[in-house]
Amino acid sequence: MGTVDILSLSWWLGVIDLAYCVLVRLPCVSLPKFFKDGWDDTDYALKESDAFYKRLADAKISVKPDDGSSADDKGALYPGMKDKIEWDKASKKKLSNDAISVQLGKFMSPMQHALPKGTRQCRFYYVKPTALTLDNLKANKPSHEVVVIMMPATGEAGKTERLAMANRLARDHGWSSVIITAPFYAARKPKDQKLFFINNVKDFFLQTIAIVNEASALAWYFYSEGKSNSRRICVTGFSWGAAMSSLVSITCMLAGIPGQHIACIPYVGSGTPAVLPDGLLQRSIDWDALHDNDKHKSLTRQELKAATLDVFLKFDLDIMANILSDHRKQLLEVEGASLDQVDSRLSLGALRMISGQHDHIITRKYSEPFVEILEKGAVSTKTVAFPVQWLLGGHVTAALAKHWYQIPAIVDAGKAICHD
Numbered sequence: 001m002g003t004v005d006i007l008s009l010s011w012w013l014g015v016i017d018l019a020y021c022v023l024v025r026l027p028c029v030s031l032p033k034f035f036k037d038g039w040d041d042t043d044y045a046l047k048e049s050d051a052f053y054k055r056l057a058d059a060k061i062s063v064k065p066d067d068g069s070s071a072d073d074k075g076a077l078y079p080g081m082k083d084k085i086e087w088d089k090a091s092k093k094k095l096s097n098d099a100i101s102v103q104l105g106k107f108m109s110p111m112q113h114a115l116p117k118g119t120r121q122c123r124f125y126y127v128k129p130t131a132l133t134l135d136n137l138k139a140n141k142p143s144h145e146v147v148v149i150m151m152p153a154t155g156e157a158g159k160t161e162r163l164a165m166a167n168r169l170a171r172d173h174g175w176s177s178v179i180i181t182a183p184f185y186a187a188r189k190p191k192d193q194k195l196f197f198i199n200n201v202k203d204f205f206l207q208t209i210a211i212v213n214e215a216s217a218l219a220w221y222f223y224s225e226g227k228s229n230s231r232r233i234c235v236t237g238f239s240w241g242a243a244m245s246s247l248v249s250i251t252c253m254l255a256g257i258p259g260q261h262i263a264c265i266p267y268v269g270s271g272t273p274a275v276l277p278d279g280l281l282q283r284s285i286d287w288d289a290l291h292d293n294d295k296h297k298s299l300t301r302q303e304l305k306a307a308t309l310d311v312f313l314k315f316d317l318d319i320m321a322n323i324l325s326d327h328r329k330q331l332l333e334v335e336g337a338s339l340d341q342v343d344s345r346l347s348l349g350a351l352r353m354i355s356g357q358h359d360h361i362i363t364r365k366y367s368e369p370f371v372e373i374l375e376k377g378a379v380s381t382k383t384v385a386f387p388v389q390w391l392l393g394g395h396v397t398a399a400l401a402k403h404w405y406q407i408p409a410i411v412d413a414g415k416a417i418c419h420d
Contacts, residue, residue, distance in 0.1 A: 007357075009392055009393075010357045010358050010392040010393055013358065013392055013393025013394065013397045015358075015360075016393065016394065016396045016397060017280065017359065017360035017361050017394040017395050017396050031195075031197075031284075032194035032195055032197040033197060033284055033285060033286040034197050034198060034204070034276070034284055034285050034286065035198070035199065035200055035201055035204070035285055035286050035289055035290055036197070036199055036286045036289050037199040037200045037289060038200055038201070038289045038290055038292060038293055039200060039201045039202065039290060039293055039295075040199075040200035040201065040202035040203065041202050042201050042202050042205065042311060044114075044202060045114075045201075045202045045203075045205035045206050045209070046205070046314060048111070048114050048205075048206065048209055049205065049209055049314075049315060052209055052212075052213070053319060053320075053323060055077060056077075056251065056254045056320070056323050057323050057326065057327075059077060059254045059255070059327070061254065061327050061330075061331060061345065061346070062345075063331060063335075063337045063341040063342065063344070063345045076220055076224075076255055076256040077216070077217075077220070077251075077254070077255040077256070078110065078213075078216065078217035078220045078221070078255060081107070081217055081218075081220060081221035081224075082221065082225065084107040084108065085105050085106070085107045085221065086105065086106045086107065087103055087104070087105050088103065088104040088105070088106070089103075091103055091104035091125075092104075095125070096130075098130060098132055098133075099129065099130060099132070099133045099167070099170065099171050100127055100128065100129060100130060100133065100166070100167055100170045100171070101127070101128050101129075101130055102125055102126070102127050102163070103125070103126050104123065104124075104125055105123070105124050105125070105126055106121050106122065106123050106124075107121070107122050107217075108120060108121055108122070109121065109122045109183065109210050109213065109214050110210075110213040110214065110217055111183075111206065111209055111210035111213050111214075114206055114209075114210070115183055115206060115210055116190055116203065118188070118189075118190055118191070119183045119184055119188045119189075119190060119210075121188070122180070122181070122183075122188075122214040122218075123180075123181040123186075123187055123188065124178055124179060124180045124181065124214075124218060125159055125163070125178070125179040126176065126177075126178055127163065127166040127167070127170060127176060127177045127178075127179065128170065128176035128177075129170040129171070129174045129175070129176070133170060133171055133174065134174050137173075137174050143418050144230055144231065144232050144418045145176065145226055145230055145231045145232070146173070146174075146175040146176065146231070146232045146233075146234060146414045146418065147175070147176045147177070147178060147219070147222045147223070147231060147232070147233055147234070148166070148169060148175055148176070148177040148178070148234040148235075148236060148410060148414070149177075149178050149180070149215055149218065149219050149233065149234065149235045149236070149245075149248065150162045150165065150166065150177055150178065150179050150180070150236060150237065150241075151180065151211070151215060151235065151236065151237030151240075151241035151242075151244040151245050151248065152180065152181070152182050152185065152211075152237065152240070152241050152244075153237065153238040153239040153240055153241045153399075154196065154239055154240040155185075155195070155196040156182075156185075156238075156241070157181070157182075157185040157186040157189070157195075157196055158186065159179045159181075161402070162177070162179045163179060164403070165177070165402070165403065165406070165407055165410075166179060168403075168407055169407070169410065169411075172411075173411060173414070175234075175414065176222075178215075178218055178219075178222065180211065180214060180215055180218070182207060182211050183206070183207045183210045183211060183214075184196070184198050184203060184207050197284070201290070201311070204273075205273075205315060208244070208247075208273065208315065211244060212244060212247045212248055212251055213251075215235070215244065215248045216248050216251040216252050216255055217255075219233050219235065219248065219252045219255075219257065220252065220255050220256060220257060223252075223257050223261070224256075231261070232261050232262075232263070232349075232414065232417045232418055233252060233257060233261060233262050233263070234262075234263045234264075234265060234410055234413060234414045234417075235248045235249045235252070235262070235263070235264050235265070236264075236265035236266070236267060236406065236409075236410050237266065237267065237269070238267045238268060238269075238398070238399065238402060238406065239267075239268060239269060239361075239362065239395065239399075240269070240273075241267075241269070242266035242267050242268055242269020242270075243266070243269045243270055243271060243272075243273075243317070243370075245264055245265065245266050245269070246264055246266050246269070246271065246317055246320075246370075246374055246378075247317065247320055249262055249264035249348060249378065250320045250321065250323075250324055250377070250378060251320070253324065253345070253346055253348075253378075254323070254324070254327065258344060258345055259343075259344070259345055259346050259347045259348050259349060259378070260344050260345075260347070260348075260349040260382060260417065261349055261417060262348055262349055262350075262417070263348065263349055263350035263351070263352070263410075263413035263414055263416065263417045264348055264350070264351050264352075264374070264378070264413070265351075265352045265353075265354075265406070265409050265410050265413050266353050266354070266370070266374070267354050267398070267402070267405070267406045267409065268354060268355055268356050268359065268362060268367075268391070268395060268398040269355075269362065269367070269370060270362045270366040270367060270370050271316060271317030271318065271366070271369060271370040271373050271374075272312065272313060272315060272316045272317065272366065273312050273315055274309055274312040274313050274366070275361065275362050275363075275366050276312065277305060277308045277309050277312055278305075278309050278312075278366075279360070279361055279362070279363060279366075280360055280361050281361060282305070285308075287301065287304065287305075290304060290308060291304055317370065317373050317374070317377075318373050318377075320377070321373050321374070321376065321377025321378065322377070324346060324377050324378060325377055327346055328342050328346050331345070331346070340382075343380035343381065343382040344382060347378060347379060347380035347382055347383050348378045348379060348383050349382075349383065349384065349416065349417035350383065350384040350385075350386070350412075350413040350414075350416035350417050351374060351375070351378065351379055351383055351384070351385045351386065351413070352386045352389075352409045352410075352412055352413040353370075353371055353374065353386070353388045353389070354388070354389045354390075354391060354398075354405055354406070354409055355367040355368075355370075355371065355388060355389075355390055355391070356390070356391050356393060356394045356395055356397070356398050357390045357391060357392060357393065357394075358392075358393060358394050359393075359394040359395050359398070360394050360395070361394065361395035362395060371388050384413070384416035384417070386409075386412060386413070389405070389409070391405060
């Protein structure tokens with residue numbers, strides 16, 4: 001098949017995105033919409049976001065060789081996690097089998113003060129290979145304990161698909177996984193919310209800040225619980241989960257985990273939530289509810305969309321990348337650390353990115369800057385930076401092809417950081 005034929009096939013596969021978005025919004029389907037209650041207090045969410053960025057900017061970064069590998073986490077952004085997690089023993093008996101052990105864990109979100117009642121307790125599943133599985137691997141037994149943090153996609157309230165991926169990683173490679181339930185999803189969903197369609201813009205933003213903190217806290221817990229220098233962290237996700245995986249990877253470096261022990265694997269993502277009001281997904285927004293606001297009543301629909309986009313663009317990966325860059329400069333120019341030390345501490349061990357060639361949900365307008373920001377902000381000569389893989393088609397085909405592309409990408413990146 002020639003280049004022109006492949007591009008043509010990719011274009012037609014991308015059209016499935018258009019068909020999907022039209023079909024789910026037909027009157028006969030009658031799905032709910034995002035933001036039925038309008039904006040709420042978005043200024044509060046922005047203040048929480050700024051406070052989070054300030055914590056990261058003020059984090060004390062060390063380039064000592066043993067930094068982050070000690071179980072004594074008093075200086076970390078997420079201290080005392082060992083005592084905060086509550087394990088559900090009954091879930092282990094119910095969900096485990098001969099090959100994998102699965103246990104439900106819970107802890108109060110670092111953002112509990114900002115979240116509505118009923119959403120404040122983080123829930124996650126810890127999946128690890130059994131002793132029998134590790135024995136069966138024999139010569140292929142992993143040299144390091146790898147823990148894969150699996151972030152949810154938009155609407156991915158359940159664990160089924162991620163559990164299947166975790167099962168494969170455990171059976172084939174002896175790796176563990178953490179499957180996180182996002183705030184406002186599943187057991188963390190408010191009673192008056194329909195499905196995953198969050199009721200207002202404020203809570204939509206708080207969801208992002210909360211899950212980044214929760215996933216980073218869990219990554220720190222599982223990393224620091226390992227024997228010195230023995231564990232490695234992979235962070236991955238699809239769509240919204242891909243964006244979250246990049247934010248979590250940067251946060252983990254600033255929380256105390258050496259960057260060379262972290263692999264980031266974003267699968268078809270964007271660096272900003274602006275893809276929601278600025279693409280095909282805008283059909284899923286209740287624009288009438290957003291218009292019914294003193295601040296926006298006088299605006300035309302086009303002006304309202306522009307104003308909404310401006311707010312959504314205030315949450316951007318570029319802010320995190322700049323904070324990371326500032327820390328690098330501080331270590332180099334003020335504290336006199338060597339470039340080798342700084343690269344070891346504050347650049348990713350591996351980066352494996354995948355995007356859709358003809359994605360109509362996360363278009364190249366957003367996917368290409370996402371690649372550039374991560375490569376600019378979190379990559380050094382020490383990073384195993386795989387070439388960006390552009391899949392044929394778009395978002396829907398990428399979702400269907402996760403097991404063929406996302407799992408091998410996780411394995412590639414995970415193996416790249418399994419060195420002393």
